Amino acid sequence: MSRGPLKIGGVSVRPGQSKDVKLEISETYTGDKTRIPLQVVRANKDGPRVFVTAAIHGDEINGTGIIHDFLFEQSLKLTAGAVIFAPVVNVFGFESHERYLPDRRDLNRSFPGSPTGSLASRIANKLMTEIVDNCDYGIDLHTAAFQRTNYPNVRADLSNPQAKRIALAFGCALVVDGKGPLGSFRREATKRGCPTIILEAGEPWKMEPSVQTIGLNGIRNVLTELDMIEGLKTKPPFQASIRKTQWLRAKVGGILKFHVSPGDFVAQGQPVATNYTILGKEQNSIASPSPGIVLGMTTMPAVKPGEPICHIATLTKTQLARYKRLLERAASEDPHQIAQRDLATNIDVSAI
Numbered sequence: 001m002s003r004g005p006l007k008i009g010g011v012s013v014r015p016g017q018s019k020d021v022k023l024e025i026s027e028t029y030t031g032d033k034t035r036i037p038l039q040v041v042r043a044n045k046d047g048p049r050v051f052v053t054a055a056i057h058g059d060e061i062n063g064t065g066i067i068h069d070f071l072f073e074q075s076l077k078l079t080a081g082a083v084i085f086a087p088v089v090n091v092f093g094f095e096s097h098e099r100y101l102p103d104r105r106d107l108n109r110s111f112p113g114s115p116t117g118s119l120a121s122r123i124a125n126k127l128m129t130e131i132v133d134n135c136d137y138g139i140d141l142h143t144a145a146f147q148r149t150n151y152p153n154v155r156a157d158l159s160n161p162q163a164k165r166i167a168l169a170f171g172c173a174l175v176v177d178g179k180g181p182l183g184s185f186r187r188e189a190t191k192r193g194c195p196t197i198i199l200e201a202g203e204p205w206k207m208e209p210s211v212q213t214i215g216l217n218g219i220r221n222v223l224t225e226l227d228m229i230e231g232l233k234t235k236p237p238f239q240a241s242i243r244k245t246q247w248l249r250a251k252v253g254g255i256l257k258f259h260v261s262p263g264d265f266v267a268q269g270q271p272v273a274t275n276y277t278i279l280g281k282e283q284n285s286i287a288s289p290s291p292g293i294v295l296g297m298t299t300m301p302a303v304k305p306g307e308p309i310c311h312i313a314t315l316t317k318t319q320l321a322r323y324k325r326l327l328e329r330a331a332s333e334d335p336h337q338i339a340q341r342d343l344a345t346n347i348d349v350s351a352i
């Protein structure tokens with residue numbers, strides 16, 4: 001647990017203080033400083049220090065909305081520790097509605113970075129030294145990539161007990177196990193001794209109400225778990241640790257009709273989409289190779305061979321039956337049920 005002074009971007013935040021900090025991460029072509037906005041909230045009492053970051057991919061703004069709502073509520077009464085909120089990490093991408101940095105590099109594949117490396121590498125290094133090195137835990141908020149949507153799920157290295165603790169506490173129904181891609185923020189932060197989880201939820205370019213609710217609850221749940229705020233944790237209708245996921249891809253070019261939506265349970269062999277020619281002739285049916293849950297899917301019905309259609313989180317037959325029963329018992333206003341309904345509103349889901 002971190003003790004002693006808390007200093008970010010040259011600004012000291014003392015016990016009981018809440019400060020807005022502009023952290024310099026780069027410069028523009030005209031030589032002006034590029035800064036990212038942070039809010040640092042510190043309780044009087046020492047305790048864990050947690051960062052919450054969003055828009056490391058500049059077009060994934062659901063997390064920005066989650067942090068914005070969290071700060072807007074003004075109800076964060078920290079009883080111990082400190083939280084560093086960074087609603088927009090990749091300000092370059094955020095300004096141009098793009099995932100990447102101006103040098104076309106993916107910031108989330110550039111960690112831990114170096115002070116003498118590329119543009120992306122220098123920004124990554126700055127985030128590691130100023131944010132990660134000041135924290136004991138991290139929550140990094142993401143959405144699916146362009147033209148895809150994700151049913152809200154947490155991803156973490158479940159072999160790390162502290163990462164597992166906050167991953168389960170966050171309260172998503174699905175927790176996907178894994179260290180994360182090479183060079184990703186969560187992988188390198190966890191390796192550096194700051195166990196970090198990510199939320200993958202919804203689409204880019206949107207602030208989706210159902211995703212915001214799950215994100216807000218999740219941050220509160222983690223802070224409650226770490227005894228940093230008072231309150232009760234919310235629990236999902238069921239919680240599955242996922243060890244295997246699989247993308248189903250188009251075999252031929254055509255137009256898809258979907259038969260499932262994000263969060264749906266699927267049986268082995270169940271069709272998830274049918275591929276038609278542009279003139280309406282059926283070409284093939286795409287079926288789930290195993291029992292599972294729809295973790296993510298494309299929102300673009302026009303596909304070429306090899307393009308992703310549906311991301312399935314694999315379950316056993318027994319798990320599938322058990323989770324289905326638990327979900328049926330859950331209240332219809334449960335945030336997971338609402339997310340399942342809302343995420344599919346712009347996808348045409350039809351019977352087989």
Ligand SMILES: [Zn+2]
Pocket residue numbers: 057060108142143
């Ligand atoms: Zn992302």
